[in-house]
Amino acid sequence: SKLVEDADELAGLPESALQAAAELASAKQQQGYLFTLDIPSYLPLMQYCENRALREEMYCAYVTRASELGPGAGEFDNSSLIEEILSLRSELAALLGFANYAELSLATKMAESSEAVLDFLRALADKSVVKAREEFSELQQFAQQELGLEALQAWDVPFASEKLRVARYAISQEELRAWFPIDRVLPGMFDIVQRLYGLQIRETPPPGSWHSDARFFELYDAAGEQRASFYLDLYAREGKRGGAWMADLKSRRRLPGGQLQRPVAFLVCNFTPPAAGQPALLTHNEVTTLFHEFGHGLHHMLTAIDHSPVSGINGVPWDAVELPSQFMENWCWEREALALFARHHESGASLPDAMLKKMLDAKNFQSAMQMARQLEFSLFDFKT
Structure with missing residues (x-):
């Protein structure tokens, strides 16, 4: 974690991020602003903080x-575990005849x-990398001319990208938070599911829980x-694994006595x-993540x-399991769906059409760079 005592070092950071950092510091009996490597703390600093040295750190x-x-260095080094995993995977494959x-x-x-996988990934790379290089060149030029960054470094990319997004489309993820309070997003998502599948979702006291943040719902046809x-x-906290995922606690099955065991799922975000x-205010990216994971949950x-x-x-x-989750994401971009939950957390006003247009215009911003990054992960993982 990183404690910053002087607010002047955090110029450019949104009020929501400053407030969260101040509350985290207070919870640790510290004065100032405390940042961690959890994405809700790390990402806003990398996107908005003008302090280049802090971004680098x-x-x-x-x-x-x-x-x-x-x-x-070395304090939590997982290198030996990774090497052991790779060795055991190789041993397992050999034992099973692969x-x-x-x-x-x-x-x-x-x-x-x-060969089919590598051919697919390489073909996708051929189609993506040329455009990704164009996007990165545009970013370098913008950073040099508008931000005074002569040599764009890795810790500058999120910051410069957000500046370019705002300059080009006049919209930012931070600006959108006000329109996506969780106490509207969640009922809205459930409403969409009811309209699509005739399902009713009811919150009830959990039969058991690992944290007060965890809520429990029952699903009826x-x-x-x-x-x-x-x-x-839903929320990030100390000691919680990062990322977002769906996992199964129980799967549907017929028990030996004939009783039906109903499925139970975990839907976890950060x-x-x-x-x-105030209620939690989500970025549109976070709304999309929530819908994505709920798609996995519905599948199960x-x-x-x-x-x-x-x-x-x-x-x-x-390589097929992402279909229901990707399908659910689409509702986050549809006017009819957004009308059910995208409302300002203070005024209750609906998301303006002009803002939705900006969102749609910016939807594929730097998509080739993002694709190239995912291909890097895919090719590295497959070859190791």
């Missing part, structure tokens, strides 16, 4: 975490061979029959917690299969 800490490098772990992994996926239930754990008596919970190895998400090839 945070970036270096972030990209070297759990390694032999950086400010925490040439390598990639071939073993593909045995339960739609892709037919390692149009006939009033309970189909499933799920936990929702959004910025509520602050100063709405199964009609009574055999757990193939019910819900079980047995679904991992």
Whole structure:
């Protein structure tokens, strides 16, 4: 973590991020503003803070975490564990008669061979990299001419990108927070699911819980029959794994006595917690993440299969499992869907059409750079 005592060092940071950092410091009995490497704390600083030296310090800490490098060198180094995982994967593949772990992994996926996967990734790279280089060149030029950054460094990219987005489209993720309070987004998402599938979702006291943030919901079909239930754990906190995911606690199955075990899912995110008596205000990216994970949850919970190895998400090839989640994301861009929940947290006014147009115009901003980054991860993972 990084404690900043002087607010002047945080020029450019949005009020919501300053407030969250101040509350985090206060919770630790410290004076000033406390930042961590959790995304809700780290990302706003990298996108908005004008203090280049601070951005560099945070970036270096972030990209070297759990390694032999950086400010925490060796303290939480996972290198030996990674090497052991790779070795055990290779050993497992050999024991099962596969040439390598990639071939073993593909045995339960739609892709037919390692060559097919690599051909697909390389073809996608060929189509993406040229445009990604154009986008990065535009960013370098903007950073030099408008921001005075002669040599664009890695810790400058989120900052310069956000400046370019605002200059080009006159909209930012931070500006959109006011229109997506969680106490409207969540009921709105449930309303969409009711309209699509005839489902009713009711919050009830959890039968057990690991944290006060975790909420519990039951899901009923149009006939009033309970189909499933799920936990929702939305906010980042100390000790919680980063990212967003859906996982299964129980899968649908028929028990030996004939009783039906209903599915139970976890839906976990790491959004910025509520602050100063206000509801949590989500960025549009966070709204999309919530819809994405709920798509996974619906996939698991709405199964009609009574055999757990193939019910819900079980047995679904991992190169097909993203279909329901990607489908749910689309509603975050539709005027009819946004009208159900995109309202200003103070005035209650609906999201203006002009703002939605800006969102749609900016939807594919730097999409080639983002694709190239994901391809880097994919190719590295597949080859190791």
